[in-house]
Amino acid sequence: MYDRQPLINKAATALDKKAPIGPDIDLGQFEQTPVPHEHLDDAGLLKLPEEEKQQLLMAGVDVSERERGGTFFQKDTEVVHCKSKQEGIEVIPIREALEKHDWIKDYYWKLASVDADKYTAASEMNLHNGYVIRALPGAKSIYPIQACLYLDKQGLQQNVHNIIIAEEDSELHIITGCSTSPHATKGIHVGISEFYIKKNAKLSFTMIHNWAEDMVVRPRSVAQVEEGGLFLNNYVCMKPVRSLQMYPTTHLVGENAVARMYSIIVGSPDSEYDVGGRVYLKKKGNRAEVVARTITNGGRIISRGHLIGEVADIKAHLECKGLILKGGLVYAVPELEGHVDGVEMSHEAAVGKIAQEEINYLMSRGLSEDEATSTIVRGFLSVDIPGLPPQLKAEIDKAIELSEKDVM
Amino acid sequence: MLLIEDLQVELAGKTILKHIDLEIKPGETHALFGPNGSGKTSLLMTIMGYPQYKVTGGKIIFKGVDITHSPINERASLGIGMSYQRPPTIHGLKTRQMVEICAAKREVSVEGLARRVNFQDFLERDVNAGFSGGEIKRSELLQLMAQNPDFMLFDEPESGVDMENIALVGNTIAKLLQKDCESTDQKSRLQMKRERTKMGLIITHTGYILDYVAVDKGQVLYNGVLSCSTNPREILRCIGEVGYEECVRCTIDNL
Numbered sequence: 001m002y003d004r005q006p007l008i009n010k011a012a013t014a015l016d017k018k019a020p021i022g023p024d025i026d027l028g029q030f031e032q033t034p035v036p037h038e039h040l041d042d043a044g045l046l047k048l049p050e051e052e053k054q055q056l057l058m059a060g061v062d063v064s065e066r067e068r069g070g071t072f073f074q075k076d077t078e079v080v081h082c083k084s085k086q087e088g089i090e091v092i093p094i095r096e097a098l099e100k101h102d103w104i105k106d107y108y109w110k111l112a113s114v115d116a117d118k119y120t121a122a123s124e125m126n127l128h129n130g131y132v133i134r135a136l137p138g139a140k141s142i143y144p145i146q147a148c149l150y151l152d153k154q155g156l157q158q159n160v161h162n163i164i165i166a167e168e169d170s171e172l173h174i175i176t177g178c179s180t181s182p183h184a185t186k187g188i189h190v191g192i193s194e195f196y197i198k199k200n201a202k203l204s205f206t207m208i209h210n211w212a213e214d215m216v217v218r219p220r221s222v223a224q225v226e227e228g229g230l231f232l233n234n235y236v237c238m239k240p241v242r243s244l245q246m247y248p249t250t251h252l253v254g255e256n257a258v259a260r261m262y263s264i265i266v267g268s269p270d271s272e273y274d275v276g277g278r279v280y281l282k283k284k285g286n287r288a289e290v291v292a293r294t295i296t297n298g299g300r301i302i303s304r305g306h307l308i309g310e311v312a313d314i315k316a317h318l319e320c321k322g323l324i325l326k327g328g329l330v331y332a333v334p335e336l337e338g339h340v341d342g343v344e345m346s347h348e349a350a351v352g353k354i355a356q357e358e359i360n361y362l363m364s365r366g367l368s369e370d371e372a373t374s375t376i377v378r379g380f381l382s383v384d385i386p387g388l389p390p391q392l393k394a395e396i397d398k399a400i401e402l403s404e405k406d407v408m
Numbered sequence: 409m410l411l412i413e414d415l416q417v418e419l420a421g422k423t424i425l426k427h428i429d430l431e432i433k434p435g436e437t438h439a440l441f442g443p444n445g446s447g448k449t450s451l452l453m454t455i456m457g458y459p460q461y462k463v464t465g466g467k468i469i470f471k472g473v474d475i476t477h478s479p480i481n482e483r484a485s486l487g488i489g490m491s492y493q494r495p496p497t498i499h500g501l502k503t504r505q506m507v508e509i510c511a512a513k514r515e516v517s518v519e520g521l522a523r524r525v526n527f528q529d530f531l532e533r534d535v536n537a538g539f540s541g542g543e544i545k546r547s548e549l550l551q552l553m554a555q556n557p558d559f560m561l562f563d564e565p566e567s568g569v570d571m572e573n574i575a576l577v578g579n580t581i582a583k584l585l586q587k588d589c590e591s592t593d594q595k596s597r598l599q600m601k602r603e604r605t606k607m608g609l610i611i612t613h614t615g616y617i618l619d620y621v622a623v624d625k626g627q628v629l630y631n632g633v634l635s636c637s638t639n640p641r642e643i644l645r646c647i648g649e650v651g652y653e654e655c656v657r658c659t660i661d662n663l
């Protein structure tokens with residue numbers, strides 16, 4: 001049993017600490033008491049109401065578990081389903097890991113700090129659950145593990161903490177969806193994630209968010225990639241949300257470690273997204289790429305990117321492209337920080353509208369103006385992600401397709 | 409049939425086409441000559457329906473429909489198609505998808521069509537992204553093959569094409585315009601000519617295309633004014649010998 005008391009004490013000092021960026025949220029308005037839910041076996045998963053299945057599907061979580069290596073499903077505060085179907089890959093609720101596994105102490109709050117802000121503090125003070133997904137040395141994911149954090153109770157504050165470990169020479173693919181039930185419109189999701197990519201391991205983490213109009217979302221993630229490791233982090237959010245703020249950080253701590261982050265965000269009216277990616281390149285041969293594609297239909301999108309090159313012989317590129325379709329704001333904030341000679345860093349940022357010339361070209365091939373516009377938008381959002389398994393690419397394409405009606 | 413009557417067009421507040429009269433009958437292909445900046449591309453873009461080319465007088469009738477103010481896609485569905493001089497790049501849209509868009513509901517083999525213009529290796533690339541001058545021409549022809557319009561506008565289809573590909577481009581255009589007169593056992597050349605319905609308007613500076621496509625008439629556009637002569641080869645020779653200005657004068661005198 002891991003003694004969390006020192007962490008809780010530290011958290012207590014940061015309960016009122018505002019985050020450096022993003023609107024400040026009064027956490028007092030949300031309920032934190034645990035909400036009991038029945039455990040679901042495989043048959044139970046399949047018997048979920050159609051509506052709920054659909055919500056999950058939109059976030060990339062398929063209850064039939066076809067082409068999935070395992071499932072973690074947390075509803076409100078309760079883990080209702082948790083299993084791995086593949087040897088060498090473990091999926092464990094974090095509370096269980098804290099109770100039973102001594103090794104968890106090497107990972108829990110080792111990258112993220114508990115007193116970073118009021119959200120990290122709150123998650124530790126009142127931890128509900130979360131997952132630990134771990135690929136043992138040399139294990140290779142055949143199908144991705146799916147993880148879902150689901151909000152069902154109106155007005156809930158969901159506190160989760162996730163730890164993902166890809167041991168040496170392993171290959172792990174995860175698709176994680178966050179979603180709300182059709183009747184829950186208001187709540188807050190606070191999610192801590194710590195990623196450990198060890199020597200020569202490869203982790204792909206694809207997160208699809210499917211929130212509701214009045215949801216507040218405060219993920220806090222930090223990753224560490226060792227020698228020769230690869231971290232591929234994809235993020236898709238096509239749905240409205242009251243306020244979403246995250247700035248995941250990756251530390252490349254071993255030679256030739258690589259990080260690539262791709263985000264696709266479509267901003268709806270009355271929604272505010274403050275999203276970015278930060279990568280520290282600390283060893284020679286490090287490579288990083290941070291790519292964002294944002295479209296706003298009246299929402300406010302702040303798209304950040306920050307690359308820090310600390311040694312020579314590193315290469316990093318930042319790309320923020322934004323389209324404004326029906327009003328709203330796209331604010332691209334690219335930052336490059338080279339600390340020594342011999343870094344190679346670049347950025348490309350562009351905010352604009354769809355070129356009429358492209359619409360006309362497609363219309364002369366027979367498309368209507370609306371069809372032409374949506375074809376261009378789809379093209380804009382379709383980024384090639386090298387190294388991503390085809391099923392996950394298909395999930396991203398599906399998420400884009402499903403919400404296309406809302407975009408247009 | 410395409411019929412243009414007394415067409416006047418403004419671009420960015422400037423009159424660029426004046427009193428254009430043009431008739432292209434079913435089965436006919438015309439070549440359009442003229443110096444740089446004379447308004448050739450503008451005429452094609454106006455026929456296609458680009459709204460920045462503002463029609464301030466006259467009309468365009470296609471297949472009996474007045475399309476002077478119709479949107480581009482309506483003209484496309486009536487059967488007008490264009491091979492562009494400088495088409496835009498559409499990021500994230502694969503050439504394969506573009507060809508499928510052109511084919512609309514028709515069943516086509518994208519691979520099969522691509523093979524005909526030696527373009528199989530480009531299908532997975534974003535349309536026009538980094539295409540060389542010659543590659544753009546082949547990509548445009550591929551799209552037209554899938555679209556199969558009745559009236560085709562070609563904006564300098566052979567410029568920038570290398571000596572080896574010129575035959576490929578020329579023969580492809582001939583086929584699109586039903587000008588490839590391979591008589592079969594069943595049909596005589598005359599019969600094929602009678603049954604020909606496709607119409608074309610081809611902008612060319614060099615006239616190389618005339619070696620591959622039997623062009624019925626030549627037109628010269630000079631300072632936004634169109635003058636017409638029956639024989640495109642004669643025009644070409646005339647331009648070569650005395651230049652555009654003299655050439656236009658002589659055709660006007662002939663009228």
Ligand SMILES: Nc1ncnc2c1ncn2[C@@H]1O[C@H](COP(=O)(O)OP(=O)(O)OP(=O)(O)O)[C@@H](O)[C@H]1O
Nearest residue numbers: 419420424442443444445446447448449450451493
């Ligand atoms: N956006 C614009 N604003 C102002 N003038 C323009 C614009 N676009 C084109 N023009 C002018 O209109 C005239 C006609 O251009 P057009 O492209 O039709 O010529 P062209 O005959 O096709 O020439 P080329 O043989 O060089 O292709 C030119 O003088 C050109 O500079």
Ligand SMILES: [Mg+2]
Nearest residue numbers: 448449493563
């Ligand atoms: Mg031109």
